[in-house]
Amino acid sequence: AQTVTQSQPEMSVQEAETVTLSCTYDTSESDYYLFWYKQPPSRQMILVIRQEAYKQQNATENRFSVNFQKAAKSFSLKISDSQLGDAAMYFCAYKWSGGGADGLTFGKGTHLIIQP
């Protein structure tokens, strides 16, 4: 079974600084997707960024980028120019790309605190 591990229960960063959240995963599959979701206090799960395993290029969405290391099974999220609105729980998730939709597997999350 696939597992996703987020080793940082909590991270703190000064506003406007850069922070990196770590995620590792375990799978025997070669084709899959990885995601970072943001969960603010409103509870809504918001998709931040997506990476396809067969693409070597790291995904980028504005201030959010990932460092995808397939061989190391590592998928970290970098947030540049941190803003107060970035404060939230961040979840890393894995999904095998094969048919049969067995659901996203989530890590336990990292609580990100933004210091003004």
Place this chain on the structure above:
Amino acid sequence: DAGVIQSPRHEVTEMGQEVTLRCKPISGHDYLFWYRQTMMRGLELLIYFNNNVPIDDSGMPEDRFSAKMPNASFSTLKIQPSEPRDSAVYFCASSPISSGYYGYTFGSGTRLTVV
């Protein structure tokens, strides 16, 4: 597009009572998922549907839990009888395809408290 709609947003009930959570997926999304979120266990997949048919319910914790999808625009998750350990946030999510290419779109969740 109104997104995935869940109701109620909050539910407080007494132990032993029946609880029904509701979900309306995004139109055209063929896959619907029910997740449970707790501090101890994180986000767990309970059950998912494809074209209204339950495909995998191996995550349903016990027989007290049941889920239905009578049509493409509505699903329910029922707990009968409810217990305090069922207290959690329950999310519904939908996706247009099985591969996960688009990720899943989540509703705002229902916070269930069983006293």
